[in-house]
Amino acid sequence: TVDAASEDPADERAALLARAALKRCNFDRACQGLLSAVLTGYAVAEVLWEVADLELEDGSRGRFVVPAAIKPRNARRFRLDRDEQLRLLTWDAPTDGIAVPDRKFLLARFWAEENEDPYGRGLGHDLFWPVFFKRNGIALWNALLERWGQPFVYAEYPPGTPVPERQA
Numbered sequence: 001t002v003d004a005a006s007e008d009p010a011d012e013r014a015a016l017l018a019r020a021a022l023k024r025c026n027f028d029r030a031c032q033g034l035l036s037a038v039l040t041g042y043a044v045a046e047v048l049w050e051v052a053d054l055e056l057e058d059g060s061r062g063r064f065v066v067p068a069a070i071k072p073r074n075a076r077r078f079r080l081d082r083d084e085q086l087r088l089l090t091w092d093a094p095t096d097g098i099a100v101p102d103r104k105f106l107l108a109r110f111w112a113e114e115n116e117d118p119y120g121r122g123l124g125h126d127l128f129w130p131v132f133f134k135r136n137g138i139a140l141w142n143a144l145l146e147r148w149g150q151p152f153v154y155a156e157y158p159p160g161t162p163v164p165e166r167q168a
Contacts, residue, residue, distance in 0.1 A: 016056040021066040024052070033072025034108040041120035044086070045072045045106045070106065078105075080118045 002022065004015035030045055037043035050068040055061045079087045079097045086105055087097030109120035157166055 013056075013058075016058055016060075017054070017064060017066075020054045020056055021064070024054075025067040025070050027070065030070035030072065030106075033070075034106065036072070036075075037108040037110045037120060037122065039122045039124040040075060040110075041117070041122035041125065042075055042107065042109045042112070043072065044075050044078050045070050045108075047104060047106060049103075073105075078107075084118050 002015050002018045004011040033045055034043045047067050048069045048071065049065055051063060052066050052068075053061065053063050054066065077089050079089060081087055081096075086100050086107055087093075088100050089095075089097045092098075109118075110122050112118060112120040115121045
């Protein structure tokens with residue numbers, strides 16, 4: 001939900017515009033894409049802007065610059081510089097990347113400030129080894145059971161038993 005900051009008419013109009021803009025750009029899908037930061041540490045989404053004629057909930061119309069779409073992008077294509085500004089890795093700048101325009105990309109980070117890691121530290125960092133050992137331990141246990149858990153033939157015969165009887 002979008003609520004106005006106060007009962008001031010300017011705040012009410014800003015809230016109406018924000019509601020209309022978020023309805024147009026599928027905000028829930030953008031949030032789902034940015035939630036991958038919880039697992040990986042950081043996520044990036046590109047905001048595609050457009051000039052659109054909007055009718056607000058109060059019946060007023062206007063021409064506004066609003067997001068047309070917010071598209072999740074592959075976070076491995078981005079780096080942060082020393083000032084923690086986002087940079088896009090390209091074929092021409094594969095290590096340092098190029099600066100991106102303001103208000104063009106959204107950056108979501110998980111546990112970045114507490115960990116003092118600008119890229120954040122997702123839950124995947126802490127969960128990788130327990131999941132790895134659990135999955136591989138189960139695979140090893142299944143291989144062990146397959147080899148040693150099946151019955152095998154065991155036969156005894158007294159010394160001096162003739163060969164045809166032993167083979168039978």
